[in-house]
Amino acid sequence: MSTLTEVAHTLVSNGRGILAADESIGTMSSRLESVGVEPTEENRRVYRELIVTTPKLSDSVSGIILADETLRQNLSNGQTFPEALADIGVLAGIKVDTGAKPLAGAPNEKVTEGLDGLRERVGEYRRLGATFAKWRAVFTIGAGLPTNRAVRANVHALARYAGLCQEGGLVPIVEPEVLMDGGHSLAQCQQVTRAVLRSLFDELALMRVDFDSMILKPNMVVAGKDSSEQPAVAEVAQATVDALRDTVPPTVPGVAFLSGGQSPEVATNHLGAMQNLDQLPWELTYSFGRALVGPALDTWRGNHGKWDAAQKALSERAVANAAARAESKG
Numbered sequence: 566m567s568t569l570t571e572v573a574h575t576l577v578s579n580g581r582g583i584l585a586a587d588e589s590i591g592t593m594s595s596r597l598e599s600v601g602v603e604p605t606e607e608n609r610r611v612y613r614e615l616i617v618t619t620p621k622l623s624d625s626v627s628g629i630i631l632a633d634e635t636l637r638q639n640l641s642n643g644q645t646f647p648e649a650l651a652d653i654g655v656l657a658g659i660k661v662d663t664g665a666k667p668l669a670g671a672p673n674e675k676v677t678e679g680l681d682g683l684r685e686r687v688g689e690y691r692r693l694g695a696t697f698a699k700w701r702a703v704f705t706i707g708a709g710l711p712t713n714r715a716v717r718a719n720v721h722a723l724a725r726y727a728g729l730c731q732e733g734g735l736v737p738i739v740e741p742e743v744l745m746d747g748g749h750s751l752a753q754c755q756q757v758t759r760a761v762l763r764s765l766f767d768e769l770a771l772m773r774v775d776f777d778s779m780i781l782k783p784n785m786v787v788a789g790k791d792s793s794e795q796p797a798v799a800e801v802a803q804a805t806v807d808a809l810r811d812t813v814p815p816t817v818p819g820v821a822f823l824s825g826g827q828s829p830e831v832a833t834n835h836l837g838a839m840q841n842l843d844q845l846p847w848e849l850t851y852s853f854g855r856a857l858v859g860p861a862l863d864t865w866r867g868n869h870g871k872w873d874a875a876q877k878a879l880s881e882r883a884v885a886n887a888a889a890r891a892e893s894k895g
Contacts, residue, residue, distance in 0.1 A: 569778035570818070572696050572736045576656060576780055577819025577848040580890045581627035583738070583780075584883070585823070585854035586616055587660035587699060590634060602867035610638045615865060616858060617649055619876040625883035628656035630699050630738070630852070636690065647694025658697040658738065659690045661726065665703050674715040677702045677722055680729075687733035697736035699782070700726040704741065706749040706757050706789065716764050724768040731778055738821065738852065740782040741765055745825050747789040751796045755786045755804045762812035776816040782852050783809075784825045785835050798831075802838035806845065815846035822849070824856035829882055832856040837889030851886045858882075 567575070576583060588596065593612075594604030602608050613635045616622075631646055636659055640649050647657035663679035677700065690698065702719035704711040719741070727737035743758050762783065769776070786804040788795055796804070809820060824832040832853060839849050851857075858879055865875035 567696075569731060569734070569736050569775070572656065573778050573780055573818045576627050576697065576736065577821060577850050579627070580887050581625055582851035582853070582883070582886055582890070583658070583821050584616070584622075584626045584629045584857050585699075585852055586613055586635070586858065587630040587632045587658075588854070589632065589664065593632070596862060597867075600862055600866045606634070608867065609634065612862070612865070613638075613646065614640050615861065615872060615875055616879065617646060617655075619879050619883075621880065622883060623654045625880075625887040626655055628658050628697060630658040630660055630697075631695075632660055636693055636695065645694060651694070656696045657694050658699060659695040659735075660700075661686060661690070661698045661730075662700040665701075668715055668718060671712055671714050673707065674705060674710065674712060675703055676715065676718045680722060680725055683726065683729050684733060687730055687735055691734050695735060697738060697780075698726075698730045699738040699740060701740040701742060701782075704743045704757065704761055706743065706747055706753055711757065711761070716761055720761070720765040720768040723765060724772040724774060727769060727774045727779055728772045731775060736778060736780065737774070738780045738782050739765070739769070740823065741784075742823055742825060743784045745784070745787055745790050745827070748791040748793070749789040750792060750794065751786065751788045751800060751804055754784075754788065755808050758784060758786050759808045759811055762808065766812060766814060776814050777818060779817065780852075781813060781817055781820045782823055783820065785822050785827070785832075787825070787827070787835075790826065798834050798838045801835050802842060805835070806839055806842050809845075809847075813847065817847050819848035819850055821852035824851075824853040827856060829853075829856040829859060833882075833885050833889050836886060840890060850890055853882075853886065856882070857886070
């Protein structure tokens with residue numbers, strides 16, 4: 566059986582990335598409704614089956630993060646989702662947090678919940694076939710935000726989650742997301758991202774989390790989507806890597822970026838530009854959700870006749886991101 570360190574390295578090696586298909590029932594239902602599909606449990610299952618059965622997906626994707634609902638469902642052929650993924654050489658992951666809720670005493674800020682009963686759930690998810698997990702915390706940039714209270718509450722939860730996962734046999738993907746909502750500048754995003762990551766790794770060390778058996782899933786350093794000054798691709802790449810150099814220990818196997826609402830093409834361009842910077846101690850890869858599967862959902866729209874075309878759309882985005890990872894190696 567692979568060690569946690571081996572699993573962590575597998576997730577970020579060989580030019581592949583991680584696909585996030587872990588939307589909650591509510592979020593996934595909303596996305597189905599947005600393309601005219603009835604938001605039923607069966608339609609959510611069918612859509613996730615479309616994703617995991619995409620031909621040659623394992624060439625570009627090392628792991629897929631699933632939601633609790635999906636982990637317990639079967640494909641049309643009777644296989645569970647983890648079984649189907651294992652057959653094609655892709656690792657099954659699971660989102661274990663229960664969502665971001667308002668943080669007491671901190672207006673406009675949230676803390677992610679889900680620690681209660683997590684030890685037992687990790688054991689169950691392991692038995693169901695998961696090999697890694699994910700927990701997301703969100704940070705808003707604004708006047709006086711994020712507060713120290715919000716940062717400390719969220720990094721503490723992330724560290725406790727990571728420790729419980731490693732204790733129970735799952736590789737933790739640790740996701741601190743500085744949101745791109747708002748009109749903040751690139752420099753402001755870098756400042757907040759650096760502060761969050763520094764606090765995070767202090768807390769992870771305090772909780773004795775093994776850095777070589779985890780994956781970091783941060784935001785890229787970008788200007789707010791409402792900012793009038795949008796930086797060039799090279800500026801985003803440099804600002805992001807500089808923030809990582811200042812905060813992320815070299816023993817972390819890899820950094821798998823979230824797309825955070827960027828368009829598929831822009832997220833891929835930013836990822837590619839980072840590969841061309843000076844040699845780094847970690848693998849830089851992707852853990853995209855909408856930036857990978859958005860085109861597939863827009864193509865499918867519940868029409869089985871569009872199944873192949875939707876899978877082609879997903880494959881093209883995955884291949885493009887794997888190619889972006891290889892840009893500096895060409």
